[in-house]
Amino acid sequence: MTSEKTNVLALLPTGSTLDHYMMRGFARIFGVTLFCATALYLIVDFFDRIGNLLQTGTPLWTSVRYFLYKLPLLLSRVLGFTSLFSTLFFLGMLSRTHEITAMRSGGLSLRRISLPLFLLSVLICIFTFFWNETLVPIFTRKAQYIYKTEVRKKNPQSLIGTEDIWMRGEGTFISVDHFDTRRGVLEGVSIYLLNRDFSLRGLIQVPWARWNGEKWETKGGTEWLFLPGGRMTQRKIDAPLPLSETPEDLRLLTREPEEFSFSDLRKQIADLTAKGIDATEYKVDLQVKMALPLVSSLMVLLAVPFALRHQPGRGMALSFGLSMLIGFGYWFLLAFTVSLGHSGALSPWVAAWLPNLTLALVGLFFSTAEE
Numbered sequence: 287m288t289s290e291k292t293n294v295l296a297l298l299p300t301g302s303t304l305d306h307y308m309m310r311g312f313a314r315i316f317g318v319t320l321f322c323a324t325a326l327y328l329i330v331d332f333f334d335r336i337g338n339l340l341q342t343g344t345p346l347w348t349s350v351r352y353f354l355y356k357l358p359l360l361l362s363r364v365l366g367f368t369s370l371f372s373t374l375f376f377l378g379m380l381s382r383t384h385e386i387t388a389m390r391s392g393g394l395s396l397r398r399i400s401l402p403l404f405l406l407s408v409l410i411c412i413f414t415f416f417w418n419e420t421l422v423p424i425f426t427r428k429a430q431y432i433y434k435t436e437v438r439k440k441n442p443q444s445l446i447g448t449e450d451i452w453m454r455g456e457g458t459f460i461s462v463d464h465f466d467t468r469r470g471v472l473e474g475v476s477i478y479l480l481n482r483d484f485s486l487r488g489l490i491q492v493p494w495a496r497w498n499g500e501k502w503e504t505k506g507g508t509e510w511l512f513l514p515g516g517r518m519t520q521r522k523i524d525a526p527l528p529l530s531e532t533p534e535d536l537r538l539l540t541r542e543p544e545e546f547s548f549s550d551l552r553k554q555i556a557d558l559t560a561k562g563i564d565a566t567e568y569k570v571d572l573q574v575k576m577a578l579p580l581v582s583s584l585m586v587l588l589a590v591p592f593a594l595r596h597q598p599g600r601g602m603a604l605s606f607g608l609s610m611l612i613g614f615g616y617w618f619l620l621a622f623t624v625s626l627g628h629s630g631a632l633s634p635w636v637a638a639w640l641p642n643l644t645l646a647l648v649g650l651f652f653s654t655a656e657e
Contacts, residue, residue, distance in 0.1 A: 366581035502527035573638030
């Protein structure tokens with residue numbers, strides 16, 4: 287019994303000088319790497335957008351504001367890679383200075399040595415979740431508003447929230463339950479016909495409207511006209527939708543998943559489901575919002591065995607390259623499964639969590655092999 291207690295205690299953080307040393311060293315490298323990775327991502331994004339900014343004659347201050355508001359999102363996207371890089375660099379440095387050898391000679395296992403790093407990665411995961419829930423949606427909405435209104439010069443005439451889409455037409459107000467950006471289809475369209483004094487003179491309801499390249503085609507619509515004396519007429523109508531905005535205009539006005547918080551996405555799903563509209567894409571985005579913050583811990587789990595797999599000064603380039611390959615592979619796999627999830631080929635849970643599960647299994651396999 288005493289031996290079992292000793293083994294358990296050996297796995298727990300004791301707040302020793304070694305634990306503090308490991309945490310401080312990792313935190314320093316993490317901070318520097320996070321700054322460099324965010325700056326690099328910002329530079330890449332700048333050159334990706336510079337063509338539109340120059341073409342539209344965007345003022346310098348507008349460009350600066352746009353990229354400043356994008357910083358929280360960019361930082362969120364590089365936290366996983368930063369954890370991977372920091373673990374590789376820090377443990378690689380300890381290995382080259384034979385400090386890892388000294389720790390293992392003192393009876394510490396690889397699991398115990400890396401435990402402080404895992405604890406820090408858990409804190410990073412918690413920080414990432416709340417960061418994505420608080421600052422990222424607010425700042426991303428502001429960045430998107432600047433890009434759509436001040437850069438692309440699209441003055442939004444619609445109010446797009448977590449429920450309905452409202453657009454103003456000539457003598458009409460148009461309500462849309464949902465805009466399917468993938469198919470370019472408006473679902474649940476209601477057209478309110480107005481008199482010059484803005485009194486209601488009629489209502490047109492159509493189940494869907496599809497863009498044919500020139501106009502919005504409708505089918506199966508119903509028109510009600512309100513006549514004097516409280517009378518009303520009804521007739522079937524398949525007339526084009528009186529809407530000047532194209533699908534590209536509407537895509538500029540729609541909100542990206544990063545602009546939603548967790549609660550906003552849940553409201554969106556509940557609202558669409560209540561209206562009988564497929565909410566699969568939003569269900570996938572909701573699961574991704576929960577899965578992504580865990581990437582930092584998974585990257586540490588993956589990086590530890592590769593960083594310590596070889597003797598000091600041998601095979602570090604191979605370990606680094608292989609680990610980077612798997613790290614980039616995670617993002618490609620995530621993009622692929624999310625695309626399948628949006629199309630309905632995979633369930634939302636599988637689409638969001640399969641990359642995390644794959645990364646965890648690979649990390650556990652190499653960790654077990656190293657032990």
